[in-house]
Amino acid sequence: MYQTQKAHLAARARIIKAMGHPSRLFIIEELGRGERCVLDLTAMIGADVSTVSKHLTVLKQAGIVLDDKRGNQVFYRLRVPCILNFFGCVESVLESQRREHSELAAYCTR
Amino acid sequence: MYQTQKAHLAARARIIKAMGHPSRLFIIEELGRGERCVLDLTAMIGADVSTVSKHLTVLKQAGIVLDDKRGNQVFYRLRVPCILNFFGCVESVLESQRREHSELAAYCTR
C-alpha cells in the first residue's frame, strides 16, 4: 500500500468514523432538515448538553458540519448534503477541505 | 427520540462504524474488485495476519462482507456493493439482515 493511499484512506476513515455513532447520525439527519442550535438537538437526543456539544465538535472537526454563532446561540448546519449520496460526500468533504487549504495557502502568500 | 428510531440509528451506526477504519476501508475497496483471501489482503495491508483477520471479523459481523471457506483458505467478498452508493447500502445491509432474520424465524417455526 502506498503512503498516499494510506493517507487517503485515513482521511476517509476519519469522516466515516465521525458518522459512526447513533447520536451523530441523528444530528446529521436532523441537520438535513435545516440548521439547529445545540439545545434543540440536546432536547431531541436526550443526553447532557456537554455530550451533544462534544458530538458536534467531532462532526465539525471531521468537516461534516459548520457552525454559525448568532447572539447567544450556535447554529449548526451540514457542510455538504451527505445523507443520500454518502461516498460521493466523503469526496466532497475532502475536496472542500482541499479547497479550503489551498485558499488558506493562497491567503498566506498574498 | 423514539425507541425504534434509536434502534435504527444504532443499527446504521454499527455498520458505518465498521467502515470507519483505514484498513477496513481498504479491504472494502479491494473486495470491490473481487474476492480475496486473508493472506492476499494481509500482504497488501502490511499488518499482522491476526489483525487483518480481526478486521474481517468486524466487517463480517457488521454484515458488510461474506466469507467462503474453500480448502485451506477463506475467501471474503462484499455482501452488497457498497462503495458508490453508501447510504442506500446501509439500508441494503439492514434489509438483507432483516430478510435473513425473517428467514431464520420462518425456519424455526417450520
Add this chain to the structure above:
DNA sequence: TGGCTTTTTGGCTATATTGCCAAATATGGA
C-alpha cells in the same frame, strides 16, 4: 501420521471514545 500452510482465537497492553458533572466562557437583557 507428520509437517506445512492458512486462518482464527486468546491474551495482553496501549490508546481512544463516551458520557457525565462541574466549572468556565460568552451573550443578551433588566
Add this chain to the structure above:
DNA sequence: TCCATATTTGGCAATATAGCCAAAAAGCCA
C-alpha cells in the same frame, strides 16, 4: 452591573478498539 441562558471545556471513570505475539484449529499433501 448582575443575572439568566447557551455553549464549550476540563476532568474523570467506564468501556471499546487496535495491534502484536503465541497458540490453537483446520485443511492439504507427502
